[in-house]
Amino acid sequence: MAAEASRKELQLPRIDFSGVDTSAPGAGQWASVRAQVVDALATFGCFDAHYPALSPDMRAALFDGALGELFALPVDVKRRNSYGPDKPMHGYLAGIPDLTTAYESLAIADRVDPDRVRAFADLMWPDGGGNAGFCETVHGAAKRFAELEEAVRRMLLEGLGVAGYHDALGESTRHVFRMSRYQAPGSAAEGKGKEVRYGTHQDCNTLTVVCQHQVDGLEVQTRGGAWILVRPASPASVFVMAGNALRAWTNGRVHAPFHRVAVDGDVPRYSAILFAVPEFKIQAPDELVDDDHPPRFKPHHTSDFIRFCASQGARHEDKLQAFCGV
Ligand SMILES: O=C(O)CCC(=O)C(=O)O
Numbered sequence: 275m276a277a278e279a280s281r282k283e284l285q286l287p288r289i290d291f292s293g294v295d296t297s298a299p300g301a302g303q304w305a306s307v308r309a310q311v312v313d314a315l316a317t318f319g320c321f322d323a324h325y326p327a328l329s330p331d332m333r334a335a336l337f338d339g340a341l342g343e344l345f346a347l348p349v350d351v352k353r354r355n356s357y358g359p360d361k362p363m364h365g366y367l368a369g370i371p372d373l374t375t376a377y378e379s380l381a382i383a384d385r386v387d388p389d390r391v392r393a394f395a396d397l398m399w400p401d402g403g404g405n406a407g408f409c410e411t412v413h414g415a416a417k418r419f420a421e422l423e424e425a426v427r428r429m430l431l432e433g434l435g436v437a438g439y440h441d442a443l444g445e446s447t448r449h450v451f452r453m454s455r456y457q458a459p460g461s462a463a464e465g466k467g468k469e470v471r472y473g474t475h476q477d478c479n480t481l482t483v484v485c486q487h488q489v490d491g492l493e494v495q496t497r498g499g500a501w502i503l504v505r506p507a508s509p510a511s512v513f514v515m516a517g518n519a520l521r522a523w524t525n526g527r528v529h530a531p532f533h534r535v536a537v538d539g540d541v542p543r544y545s546a547i548l549f550a551v552p553e554f555k556i557q558a559p560d561e562l563v564d565d566d567h568p569p570r571f572k573p574h575h576t577s578d579f580i581r582f583c584a585s586q587g588a589r590h591e592d593k594l595q596a597f598c599g600v
């Protein structure tokens with residue numbers, strides 16, 4: 275019995291979005307997928323999404339083309355990707371004490387529209403004629419990530435009986451598209467083992483959509499404390515995770531899992547991630563607060579919480595609770 279329970283816990287939910295048209299909420303398999311989404315986010319705070327709308331061609335162009343070109347740029351060029359000291363965790367990241375090692379990433383912030391992607395490319399390739407191929411690839415892929423994020427958010431709010439908030443939240447949600455590279459430690463033959471490249475943390479935002487390319491490495495901790503390696507269920511998989519902003523806004527209905535990235539072998543790992551960052555005040559709606567669900571977190575702004583988290587480094591502790599727990 276106990277063995278059965280632990281086996282069950284060690285399987286992360288897998289949800290098939292091939293029957294969902296993100297531009298037609300309610301149609302097709304929407305209702306049955308919604309039930310799975312609500313259950314997965316409440317229980318695990320994450321799930322594998324089979325999402326063929328992000329096609330093999332798009333993935334190949336993104337990872338084999340655009341990201342390779344981007345990371346080949348000199349570090350001083352990549353450092354131009356900054357949104358200022360007031361917005362830590364938004365632009366170029368590398369070697370953050372206690373958090374990342376042998377890792378670097380760049381991010382396009384605020385929206386994933388063509389203008390933002392072009393502005394980013396102009397910064398990286400000022401003499402390169404704007405790098406139209408990069409822009410088309412990155413915008414096309416990021417849009418698909420954003421469509422899935424919006425559909426998942428809508429499903430969750432519908433499932434919790436608070437769908438009326440969806441449009442207002444969407445209007446003040448920004449998307450940050452982050453492209454990451456994790457250096458390979460070296461092969462076992464050279465005596466190298468697994469190394470943590472991004473330390474244990476919970477995301478600060480509402481929802482995160484991660485696409486790992488070829489090399490796995492994302493590990494998620496269950497509520498019970500077990501660590502699970504996220505293995506994409508299919509080549510069309512992406513991974514969806516809830517962050518502390520969604521946990522707080524839902525008054526704890528949604529779980530925000532601790533996760534980390536550890537890699538081994540001699541092939542670098544690349545991932546592309548879309549973070550949905552709320553600009554609205556994080557305050558659980560009245561419908562989600564009652565005698566059975568007393569308020570768990572004080573109202574706050576995510577930008578303040580992000581600054582708090584950035585000042586703490588990677589520590590395996592409940593930062594949301596420390597920041598605004600009731
Ligand atoms: O690269 C990944 O798979 C996830 C990295 C991560 O957890 C993050 O950037 O917050």
Ligand SMILES: [Fe+2]
Pocket residue numbers: 475476477533
């Ligand atoms: Fe994360």
